[in-house]
Amino acid sequence: MSSDAMPIQNVLVGGRPWVQTLHEWVITVDHKRLGILYILYALTFLVIGGAEAVIIRIQLMYPHNDFVSPQVFNRMFTMHGTTMIFFVAMPVLFGFANYLVPLMIGARDMAFPRLNAFSFWLSALGGFLLYFSFLGGNGLYGAGNAPDIGWWAYSPLTSRAFSPGSSSDYWTIAVLVSGFGSIGTAINLIATTLCLRCPGMRLSRMPLLAWLNLVMSGMALIAITPLSAAQIMLLVDRYLGGHFFDTQAGGSAALWMHFFWIFGHPEVYILIIPCFAFMSEIVPVFSRKPIFGYPVMVAATVCIAFVSMSVWAHHLFTIGMNSYANSFFTVTSMVVGIPTGIKIFNWLGTMWGGKIQFKTPMLFSIAFLFQFLIAGLTGIMLASSPFDWQLSLSYFVVAHFHYVIVGGILFALFAAFYYWYPKITGRMLSETLGKIHFWLFVLGFHMTFDVMHIPGLLGMPRRIYTYEPGRGWDTLNLIVSIGAFIQGIAILAFVANLVISYWKGDTAGNDPWDAWTLEWSVSSPPPAYNFASIPTVASRRPLWDLKHPEDPDSRYE
Amino acid sequence: MRRTKNSITLSAFQIFAFLFWSTAGAAEPATSSTGLTNIFAPESTPARSIFHLSMFVLAITAIIFVVVFTLLVYSVVKFRGRRADADREPAQVYGSTQIELAWTIIPILIVVVLFLATARVIHAVQDAPKPATAIEVTAIGHQFWWEFRYPGLGVVTANELHIPVSDPARPKPTFLKLLSADTDHSFWIPQLAGKTDLIPNRINEIWMDPFRPGIFLGQCAQYCGTQHAKMLLRVSVDSAEDFDAWVRSQQQPAIQDEKAIAGRRIFETTACINCHAISGTAANGRFGPDLTHLMSRVTIASGAAENTTENLRLWIRNPDAIKPGSLMPAMQLGDADLDALVRFMETLR
Numbered sequence: 083m084s085s086d087a088m089p090i091q092n093v094l095v096g097g098r099p100w101v102q103t104l105h106e107w108v109i110t111v112d113h114k115r116l117g118i119l120y121i122l123y124a125l126t127f128l129v130i131g132g133a134e135a136v137i138i139r140i141q142l143m144y145p146h147n148d149f150v151s152p153q154v155f156n157r158m159f160t161m162h163g164t165t166m167i168f169f170v171a172m173p174v175l176f177g178f179a180n181y182l183v184p185l186m187i188g189a190r191d192m193a194f195p196r197l198n199a200f201s202f203w204l205s206a207l208g209g210f211l212l213y214f215s216f217l218g219g220n221g222l223y224g225a226g227n228a229p230d231i232g233w234w235a236y237s238p239l240t241s242r243a244f245s246p247g248s249s250s251d252y253w254t255i256a257v258l259v260s261g262f263g264s265i266g267t268a269i270n271l272i273a274t275t276l277c278l279r280c281p282g283m284r285l286s287r288m289p290l291l292a293w294l295n296l297v298m299s300g301m302a303l304i305a306i307t308p309l310s311a312a313q314i315m316l317l318v319d320r321y322l323g324g325h326f327f328d329t330q331a332g333g334s335a336a337l338w339m340h341f342f343w344i345f346g347h348p349e350v351y352i353l354i355i356p357c358f359a360f361m362s363e364i365v366p367v368f369s370r371k372p373i374f375g376y377p378v379m380v381a382a383t384v385c386i387a388f389v390s391m392s393v394w395a396h397h398l399f400t401i402g403m404n405s406y407a408n409s410f411f412t413v414t415s416m417v418v419g420i421p422t423g424i425k426i427f428n429w430l431g432t433m434w435g436g437k438i439q440f441k442t443p444m445l446f447s448i449a450f451l452f453q454f455l456i457a458g459l460t461g462i463m464l465a466s467s468p469f470d471w472q473l474s475l476s477y478f479v480v481a482h483f484h485y486v487i488v489g490g491i492l493f494a495l496f497a498a499f500y501y502w503y504p505k506i507t508g509r510m511l512s513e514t515l516g517k518i519h520f521w522l523f524v525l526g527f528h529m530t531f532d533v534m535h536i537p538g539l540l541g542m543p544r545r546i547y548t549y550e551p552g553r554g555w556d557t558l559n560l561i562v563s564i565g566a567f568i569q570g571i572a573i574l575a576f577v578a579n580l581v582i583s584y585w586k587g588d589t590a591g592n593d594p595w596d597a598w599t600l601e602w603s604v605s606s607p608p609p610a611y612n613f614a615s616i617p618t619v620a621s622r623r624p625l626w627d628l629k630h631p632e633d634p635d636s637r638y639e
Numbered sequence: 640m641r642r643t644k645n646s647i648t649l650s651a652f653q654i655f656a657f658l659f660w661s662t663a664g665a666a667e668p669a670t671s672s673t674g675l676t677n678i679f680a681p682e683s684t685p686a687r688s689i690f691h692l693s694m695f696v697l698a699i700t701a702i703i704f705v706v707v708f709t710l711l712v713y714s715v716v717k718f719r720g721r722r723a724d725a726d727r728e729p730a731q732v733y734g735s736t737q738i739e740l741a742w743t744i745i746p747i748l749i750v751v752v753l754f755l756a757t758a759r760v761i762h763a764v765q766d767a768p769k770p771a772t773a774i775e776v777t778a779i780g781h782q783f784w785w786e787f788r789y790p791g792l793g794v795v796t797a798n799e800l801h802i803p804v805s806d807p808a809r810p811k812p813t814f815l816k817l818l819s820a821d822t823d824h825s826f827w828i829p830q831l832a833g834k835t836d837l838i839p840n841r842i843n844e845i846w847m848d849p850f851r852p853g854i855f856l857g858q859c860a861q862y863c864g865t866q867h868a869k870m871l872l873r874v875s876v877d878s879a880e881d882f883d884a885w886v887r888s889q890q891q892p893a894i895q896d897e898k899a900i901a902g903r904r905i906f907e908t909t910a911c912i913n914c915h916a917i918s919g920t921a922a923n924g925r926f927g928p929d930l931t932h933l934m935s936r937v938t939i940a941s942g943a944a945e946n947t948t949e950n951l952r953l954w955i956r957n958p959d960a961i962k963p964g965s966l967m968p969a970m971q972l973g974d975a976d977l978d979a980l981v982r983f984m985e986t987l988r
Contacts, residue, residue, distance in 0.1 A: 152865050152964050232862045238839060239822050239864065329839035335823055336838060369718070375734035400825060400861075401836045402817075402843035405765040409758045416750045420743065427742040430710050437720035437729050448715060455707050459700040466696050466753065468689045468760040471833020472678040475825055475860040541676025541829040543860040546868035553676055553856075630728075638733060 111195035113180050114608065116202050118506065120177025123206055124170045125580075129573070130213075131165035134158045136570055139563040145551040155547035156230035161212070163233030164253060167349070168260050169209040171491060175356040176205075176267050178498055179295045181506065183271060185601035186289045188280025188619065190611040193273035201266035208260025211252055219249035229253040232545065234346070235316075237327035237338040242320055251320065258313040261306045268299035268306075275299075280600075282619040287639070289599050289622065290379055294359035297383045301352050304391065309345035312338060336401055343394040350486065351390040355383060357494035358425060361447055364501050365429050367597045368444035369436030372623060372635070375428045382421035382428075389418045399467040400474050408467040415465035422458055426451060441595075442516035446497035449524055453489030457482060460535070478538025484531050488569075496523070496576070503580070504594045508606040509587030515579040522572035529565025533558055598623035675856045676829045682855065682876075683805075683831040683847040684812075685764045692760045699753060764833075767846060774802060774813045780824030780837035780859070782966055783866035784928055784941040794889040795916070797928030798941045799873045803882035805848035811879075812848035825861035828874050834860045849876040858942070865964030871942025885935075892919035893931045894986055902983025905976050910968070917987065927967065933987040940965065952981045 107115060137158050141149045150158070180198065184191055192198045219227035229249040231239045240250050275296045279288065288296075316338075318324035325331040327338045366373045373379060395403065395411040403411075429451060438444065460482040464470050473479055496519075503511045537555045549555055593602040602625055604612060621627055621635035681687040718729075778800070779786040787796050802813040817826055819837040827834035831847040849855070859870035877885060906912065907921050914927035922930075933939075936946055943962045944950040953960055956977060958967040972980065 152868065156862075156865060156867075230865075236823055236862070239862075244822060244864065332840065334840065336841060370720070370728050372731055372733055374732065375739050378734065378739050400834050401838060402841065405761045408761050408765070409754075412757050412761070413750070413754045416753055420746045420750060423746045424739070424743055426707065428739070430707075430714055431732075431734075431738065433714045433718060435729055435732060436718050437724075438715060438718050439720045448711070451711055452708070455704065455711075459704055462700055462753065463693070463696050466692060466757045468757065468764060468833060469693045469696055471764075471835070472686075472689055472693070472829060475827075475834060539678055541678065541827070541857065543825075543827065543858060545862040546858075548868050550871070633731075635731075 109199075111191075111199045112610070113184050113192045113195065113198060114506075114612075116198050117177045117179075117181030119202055120173045120180060120205070123202075123209070124174035124177060125577075127165050127169040127209060128174075129577070131162050131170055132570060132573060134162040134165065136566060138162065139566040141547060142549070142559050143563040144560070145549050145556055147548060150547070152547040153230060156232075156545070157228040159545055160230050160232055160253070161228050164212060164229075164257070165209075166487070167233065167353075168257055169205075169212065171353045171487065172260070172264055173205050174495060175298075175353060176201075176264070178360075178495075178502070179271055179298075179356060180267070182502065182601060183274060183292050183295055184278065185505075185604070185608060185612055186599050187275060187278060187283055187292050188600050188613060188617045189274060189278035190613060190616075192270050193277055194270050197266050198270050201263040201270065204263030204266065205260045208256045208258075208263065211259065212256035215249050215252035219252060220247040234339075234342050236342075237316075237333065237335045238329040240316055240320075240338075241328045241330065241333075243330060251317070254313050254316055258310055261310045261313070264302055264306050265310075268302040271295055271299040272303075280613075280616050280619060286377075287619060287622050290362035290373060290376065291356075291359040291599075293380050294355050294362065294383055297387050298352050298355040298359075301348050301355070301387050301390070305345045305348035305352060308341050312341035312345075315341075336398075339398055339401060340395070343397040344391075346397065347394040348390050350483075351386055353491050354486065355386070357450070357491050358383065360494045360498040360501070361429055361450060363597075363599065364443050364447050364497050365432050367501075367595050368439045368441060368447070369433045370439070371432055371436040372598075372626075373428070374431030374434075376622060378424060379428055382424045385421040386418060389414060389421070393418055396465055396467070396470065397474075399470040412465055412467045416462060419458060419462055419465075426455060426458075441500070442511070442513055442520060443497045443501040443595075445517070445520045446493050446500065449520070450490060450493040450497065453485060453493060453527075457485035457490055460485065473538060475543055476538035477542045477544055478535050480544045481531050481534035481538060484534070488527060489531065493523075496520075499576075499580075501595065502601075503583070504590030505601055505606050505608070507584055507587075508590050509583050509585075510590050510594060511579050511583045511587060515575055515582070519572050519575040519579060522575060523569060526565045526568030526570075526572055529568060530562050531565075533561045533565070537562075593625070596629075598626040600624055603628075675854070678829045680830055682851060682853070683849045685767075685832040685845075685847060686830055688760050688763055689833055692756060695756055696753065699749060703749070769814050769846070770810060770812065772809070772811050773846070774811065775816070776800065776802070776813055777816045777818065778826060778837065780817070780819040780821075780826070780863070781926075782821050782864050783859070783870040783962070785826075785870070785872060786820075786925075786928065789886075792886050792890070794886055795929045796889060796932065796936070798871070798938065799875060799936050801875045801877055801882060801885050802847070802849065803879055804850070804852050804876055806879075807850075810848055812846050814844060814846045817843040817845060822863045823861045824859045824863045824870070826857075826872070827860040828855050828857035828872060830855050831857075831874065836861050852876050852878050852881070866962055869941060869943040869962050869965075871938070873938065873942055888935065889932055891932075893917045894988060895919065896983075896986040899979075899983040899986045902979040902981070905972070905980050906983055909970065909972075911970070914967075930984070930987055933984055935988060940967075948981060948985065951984055952977060955980060955984075 110116060137150060141147055141155055215228045227249045229252060231245060231250050235253060238244060275292050315324065315326040319326050319328050325333040327333045327335065329335050362373055362379060393411060393415045395407065396415040399408055464473055464479060464482060500511050500516055537558045540554050542549060542555050590606045592605055600617060621639050623635045627634035627636055679690060681690040775791055777788040777790060785798050787800050803811050805811045817835055817837040819839045824837040825834045826837060826845060831849060832845055835843050835845040853876055855874040855876060857872040859867055863870065912922035912924055914924040916923045916925065916929045918931045938944065939946045939950060939954055940962050955970050957969050958965050
């Protein structure tokens with residue numbers, strides 16, 4: 083008990099019981115607290131999903147290794163994929179959107195605070211259900227098992243003949259439930275950005291982060307719907323005698339593939355567009371210049387959103403579509419590279435002529451640009467369908483999408499953590515630990531994912547629990563695994579930084595980066611309901627106008 | 640002009656790749672199969688068309704990479720913040736229509752070129768007419784092995800596909816019809832053709848015309864269940880005479896060897912015949928591989944083990960020791976029965 087607390091009966095000064103604090107967090111409808119809950123929830127699953135990746139990599143260090151059985155290996159890659167996409171990437175991005183969008187558009191909360199809380203708890207329930215399969219996967223038969231159907235859950239592996247018990251049902255319901263949560267958040271973000279902007283903030287003055295999350299939410303509404311429909315159809319197949327995907331009764335395996343990927347490919351953009359949003363806030367601030375070509379950035383994002391809805395079958399080039407379909411999906415997949423390229427050039431244009439400050443968020447952003455460039459170029463290779471007939475389903479494609487998800491999304495997220503952590507906690511993250519984290523992670527990342535392309539070119543398929551010696555894959559896989567361990571150590575440095583800086587970090591103040599958007603105008607952490615009086619803005623960079631009254635942006639827009 | 644670009648990237652890439660797989664190969668014995676599944680060592684027309692296209696795509700992407708990477712490094716180095724003028728903000732530039740138009744139009748042109756090059760290869764590989772001389776094979780994917788049927792020749796075999804060399808003067812390509820008996824699989828021999836999936840209730844097709852005799856390796860590329868990893872694939876490309884000889888021997892019924900009659904009795908009176916077929920006996924199951932000419936194959940368990948007496952014995956006694964999760968049950972035979980059964984298996988030449 084702190085000696086500052088005054089011993090007056092029934093009145094507690096200097097601290098409340100932790101149960102009460104916990105209760106407040108559980109029943110909260112505050113967008114900032116829900117944002118933090120989303121982020122903590124995702125970080126927990128990041129560590130779990132990362133541990134699964136490490137198990138996969140230990141197994142693949144040597145040919146004919148028997149660290150885990152094939153059954154366990156198959157569960158591990160299924161859980162790793164599902165966890166990382168649905169219970170790490172989605173919630174952490176929704177967490178940042180929840181926290182930042184109202185602050186950046188000058189609103190006091192999201193449009194529907196209760197729906198917001200409901201969405202979060204649905205997502206949380208989804209993650210819990212998925213992992214409960216370890217205990218209850220075999221239902222009434224007793225012992226549990228995680229699903230081993232791959233994160234695409236291709237039919238007919240999910241039919242009752244090949245997936246007895248309930249483990250695949252936990253997968254289905256977990257994804258279905260968290261999908262409803264995502265739809266709720268998407269509706270909420272759309273309503274918030276369209277209805278709650280502060281006076282003067284026209285759509286054309288909205289920070290790019292808000293714009294891009296608006297586009298992402300629109301995509302989530304469109305893309306998650308077919309996935310949810312397919313999950314329900316799958317449950318009908320398994321329990322009500324439907325034959326949508328049950329091939330033994332004449333169902334169609336290809337139908338599931340189309341349902342899954344018409345969600346799955348837009349999903350990639352649902353994840354990467356909020357990361358573009360982080361880049362579009364962080365790169366300008368650390369280059370000390372406004373974003374280059376704001377209207378084009380918005381247009382390119384909307385363009386990506388539309389085109390990305392028509393590229394899904396490039397995941398299906400090997401299923402024997404006719405040459406016209408293959409040509410169509412080749413051209414759409416290549417076209418989506420054009421607006422994406424425009425974005426990269428615009429970030430370069432933002433840096434061009436600036437005064438770049440190499441703080442940790444900017445280091446992660448520069449690495450993002452470099453890695454996202456490579457990921458885009460290997461994407462072009464995969465879009466060329468004949469080339470894809472060789473690369474698809476191999477370790478090349480695994481390397482490619484980890485380049486997008488780790489090299490792109492995760493690096494952008496780290497940049498966002500280092501950039502907004504001071505706002506969220508009031509403390510700066512340690513620059514020293516941050517740089518250790520950055521360089522270790524860059525080293526581990528490139529050791530793992532640069533090298534991983536090559537076994538794919540040498541014919542190594544994905545999702546194999548072991549491989550034959552003498553194919554030229556052995557040394558490469560060992561290097562890949564060592565890189566994975568280095569990434570694991572880097573993540574520990576990151577978590578240590580988050581924890582230590584929370585108590586020991588330098589005090590941040592309102593505006594540690596000398597930035598220009600509205601969230602930096604309030605205290606760190608922001609007060610309840612954000613703004614004592616709703617601000618009025620006259621340009622895209624309200625704080626620039628405030629700091630440079632002699633040369634405000636509002637004069638040029 | 641295009642050829643030069645191709646060969647430059649090719650050599651750069653090969654140096655890079657060589658560094659890796661030379662280190663990988665150094666530790667391997669002389670019988671090493673390193674490079675036997677390399678997509679950049681094509682030995683058949685579809686694989687070679689893909690290879691040429693991939694070199695073109697690699698060249699274009701390499702150029703894009705060099706340009707953008709140079710710009711990135713240049714701006715990071717040139718525009719890094721200096722202490723001297725830390726308190727002055729740089730010129731605030733909001734955009735430039737001309738520059739933005741340029742970096743929109745140039746990528747559009749690149750996409751047009753890449754698409755046309757790709758469409759040509761799609762058409763050449765997918766819409767190639769089937770000549771009358773083509774060998775037809777039906778490949779059926781099973782958990783976790785391959786069934787090959789040659790309907791025109793009356794041959795049925797498993798896991799090791801035999802096809803003839805195709806002489807460019809008198810082409811004799813092989814056209815495979817791809818089917819699945821259970822889950823999705825994918826047929827992939829990187830040196831001969833790109834992969835194509837085997838999907839239940841669907842008929843896919845793939846073709847190849849190998850340039851030279853030899854062994855080509857591959858494996859199932861689409862996750863199909865527990866033992867997806869050991870669903871290996873082996874293609875023996877034979878000269879015309881060797882192929883004809885192989886077909887003739889495969890067309891024969893199983894050899895009836897009186898010395899192995901005890902083993903044959905065991906085979907015919909246990910559950911073996913539920914899943915396996917041996918022509919000329921009562922066994923006509925189709926869940927497992929046809930064993931009529933088992934000893935003509937180099938491997939068992941879909942490539943998971945060499946076809947030796949010890950491995951055969953172990954496989955029948957406890958399949959999980961070789962391939963945990965395979966659908967073959969342990970047969971629970973006594974040692975004497977096991978020996979007799981293996982002796983019978985070894986007569987199936």
